[in-house]
Amino acid sequence: MEYASCSTCLLKSKAVKSLGENELHILGQGCVQTVFKKGETIIKQGALSSNIIYLQTGLVKLMIDGSHRTQILRMKKAPCYLGLPTTMGDKINHYSAVALKKTTACFVDINVFKELLKISPEFSYEIIVELCKNELEQFNRYVRLVQNQIYGRLATNLLYFSNEIYLSDEFKLPLNRTELADLVCTSRETISRQLTELAEEKIIDIDGKHLRIVNKSLLEEISKKG
DNA sequence: GCATTAACCACAG
């Protein structure tokens, strides 16, 4: 096994950038980079959690297998940390993370991570900022999920893909219809119907997974109204 | 009542 050389790594997080040579050396002792193919599981719900993961490149879905169905908690796009809540919060992972395309991840031993939190305030600060931003996003997503109708929720998520993940009005959906349903909290059939409806209204162009947003302002309107 | 929303089932490409 090769130890990572963190000081020369070009894909450092903002938190890691604040570390000195000495601390980077500590990190390097407990840090391994791994590549995941599309569909591979990076974190498994129910398994023992012993690593903090930094997503360097790629795209991931976080999901929980509930008693009745699967729920996609959110998408996560690199660069970002993965599994902070599930690794620090309990011995066992509460959710799974699955790569939606080729993804590079850096696994950091939990004890090394804790050590860095202790010795570097700047590092800790950046971690807290990321955690807080995530919590706010999740709170807002939760409210939308409960208070908006499906049409609006779907619109919101399509806009999220466009604005936050692909930075383009045209992209290939990373999820199939069932997964979209798990993300939006509805049934596969409803997703199908509403996508064709959005296409009929000339708000989007859809061909399989290829999606182009034609009328963005209207889509934003639908997203806002719920 | 009547309309709307959305889930579940079935079936066909």
Next chain:
DNA sequence: CTGTGGTTAATGC
């Protein structure tokens, strides 16, 4: 895996 049609239940005028 996806789209569509029929049916049904809940909810709101």
